[in-house]
Amino acid sequence: MFVLSGYEYLLGFILVVSTVPVLALTASKLLRPSGRDPETRTTYESGMEPKGGAWIQFNIRYYMFALVFVIFDVETVFLYPWAVAFHRLGLLGFVEALIFIAILIVGLVYAWRKGALEWS
Amino acid sequence: MTPGIDLQQRFIETLRDLGLPQGVAKVAWLPLPMILIIIGATLGVLVTVWLERKISAAAQQRIGPEFAGPLGILQAVADGLKLVFKADIVPAKADPWLFTLAPVIVVFPAFLSYLIVPFGQNLLISNVGIGIFLWISLSSIAPIGLMMAGYSSNNKYSLLGGLRAVAQSISYEVPLALAVLAVVMMSNSLSTIDIVEQQSGYGILGWNVWRQPIGLILFWIAALAETERLPFDLPEAEEELVAGYQTEYSGMKFGLFYVASYVNLVLSALLASILYFGGWDFPIPLTVVSGWLSINETGPIFQIVVASLGITMTLLKAYFFVFLAILLRWTVPRVRIDQLLDLGWKFLLPIGLVNLLLTAGLKLAFPFAFGG
Numbered sequence: 001m002f003v004l005s006g007y008e009y010l011l012g013f014i015l016v017v018s019t020v021p022v023l024a025l026t027a028s029k030l031l032r033p034s035g036r037d038p039e040t041r042t043t044y045e046s047g048m049e050p051k052g053g054a055w056i057q058f059n060i061r062y063y064m065f066a067l068v069f070v071i072f073d074v075e076t077v078f079l080y081p082w083a084v085a086f087h088r089l090g091l092l093g094f095v096e097a098l099i100f101i102a103i104l105i106v107g108l109v110y111a112w113r114k115g116a117l118e119w120s
Numbered sequence: 121m122t123p124g125i126d127l128q129q130r131f132i133e134t135l136r137d138l139g140l141p142q143g144v145a146k147v148a149w150l151p152l153p154m155i156l157i158i159i160g161a162t163l164g165v166l167v168t169v170w171l172e173r174k175i176s177a178a179a180q181q182r183i184g185p186e187f188a189g190p191l192g193i194l195q196a197v198a199d200g201l202k203l204v205f206k207a208d209i210v211p212a213k214a215d216p217w218l219f220t221l222a223p224v225i226v227v228f229p230a231f232l233s234y235l236i237v238p239f240g241q242n243l244l245i246s247n248v249g250i251g252i253f254l255w256i257s258l259s260s261i262a263p264i265g266l267m268m269a270g271y272s273s274n275n276k277y278s279l280l281g282g283l284r285a286v287a288q289s290i291s292y293e294v295p296l297a298l299a300v301l302a303v304v305m306m307s308n309s310l311s312t313i314d315i316v317e318q319q320s321g322y323g324i325l326g327w328n329v330w331r332q333p334i335g336l337i338l339f340w341i342a343a344l345a346e347t348e349r350l351p352f353d354l355p356e357a358e359e360e361l362v363a364g365y366q367t368e369y370s371g372m373k374f375g376l377f378y379v380a381s382y383v384n385l386v387l388s389a390l391l392a393s394i395l396y397f398g399g400w401d402f403p404i405p406l407t408v409v410s411g412w413l414s415i416n417e418t419g420p421i422f423q424i425v426v427a428s429l430g431i432t433m434t435l436l437k438a439y440f441f442v443f444l445a446i447l448l449r450w451t452v453p454r455v456r457i458d459q460l461l462d463l464g465w466k467f468l469l470p471i472g473l474v475n476l477l478l479t480a481g482l483k484l485a486f487p488f489a490f491g492g
Binding site: 007008009010012013014016017018020021022024025027028029031032033034036038040041042043044045046050053054055058062065066068069072073076079080083084085086087090091094097098101104105108112117118119 | 150151154155158203204205206207208209210211212213214220223224227228231232235245246248253254260271273274275276277278279283286287290291293294297298301302304305308309310362367368371372373375376457458461462465466469470473476477480481483484487491
């Protein structure tokens with residue numbers, strides 16, 4: 001039936017969990033008052049008239065962090081199977097992971113020196 | 121170790137005795153643990169909100185909520201009900217679809233992660249093979265919702281808060297994954313059941329906290345940052361950004377963000393207790409206790425008692441971490457965004473890598489003590 005046993009529960013749970021926000025928002029929709037005056041729908045800006053929108057270009061530094069994140073997140077994903085099977089790999093597995101992590105540390109040092117991890 | 125109580129088996133057998141076919145009995149079982157867990161998670165949020173208010177009050181020498189129910193227990197329920205009745209204000213300039221979708225995307229992975237939280241040998245929804253990795257991957261979904269909330273509001277505070285939230289949660293995800301990785305290496309499995317099993321047998325001395333002290337600190341700092349708790353609540357730093365990405369949210373949509381943050385806090389506390397404090401395991405090995413009292417370990421009453429004590433143990437350990445998080449909130453000042461990112465990338469990440477390699481090295485040197 002299912003090749004991966006236990007995952008039918010995951011599918012079921014996805015369905016059950018999806019109903020939580022739907023139920024919450026529907027219940028609120030049925031109960032809450034509606035028809036407010038348009039003033040309430042203006043953008044909040046500490047009581048001032050909002051100047052301009054917020055859909056503008058923003059600083060590149062967020063992009064740099066995202067880029068470094070992708071590298072290290074993929075690294076940890078690669079390390080998971082290694083950690084699970086480590087008891088069978090022995091010393092060779094340790095040395096191989098050491099080389100792998102060393103390359104990434106070089107990458108981290110490079111990003112650090114280049115200022116990709118600086119906020120200001 | 122006894123296999124422990126197996127509710128699923130008992131339920132299916134009972135239904136089959138009533139004359140239902142096996143397939144129907146299995147399908148009838150399917151939604152029960154899920155609904156139970158969802159209700160439990162929601163109750164956990166209410167209790168945590170109440171605890172947060174009471175402990176905060178105690179930390180500031182106030183009384184806190186006291187009128188709604190005895191000791192103000194019903195205050196959280198009253199707050200929740202209030203949110204249901206609140207008007208739903210969508211800013212005229214916002215993108216209404218993304219604005220509605222964002223809280224849903226944030227709350228969804230928080231609840232879904234409960235799939236792998238065990239309260240006993242067989243007391244979890246499903247022992248899927250990828251176990252703890254499911255939580256790591258699900259927690260990557262929430263930043264998309266935060267970004268969506270920040271950007272769709274079309275408000276400058278929201279945008280800044282959303283960007284900060286994403287930068288923060290992706291920065292601390294890597295140290296978090298590395299801390300979990302060291303535990304996974306010791307138990308040779310991703311399954312949360314196996315992780316607890318590997319720690320049991322020696323009581324309090326067998327728990328991972330003794331073998332992974334650095335990992336625990338790493339995990340807890342990263343978990344606090346992931347759940348945006350003080351001292352890492354920069355995305356909603358009220359002195360700077362009003363309420364961050366939640367600024368424009370009101371009513372039930374705000375309620376969903378609120379619930380998601382507390383579900384995440386309880387979830388992180390539960391996982392900290394499972395990964396480092398032996399989950400449902402007792403401080404004194406159970407076989408010793410039953411030997412003292414000379415009880416038959418396979419008796420049904422004994423099993424029920426053990427199962428309920430196991431659930432209590434898990435919750436006690438988890439709420440210890442919740443208590444710690446609440447006390448930290450009133451003890452440590454908020455960090456600056458550049459300090460936050462420096463801490464994540466330049467301190468926790470290298471420490472996480474070193475901790476992982478140290479665990480691997482110690483496992484090679486002392487295979488028995490580090491899980492074979």
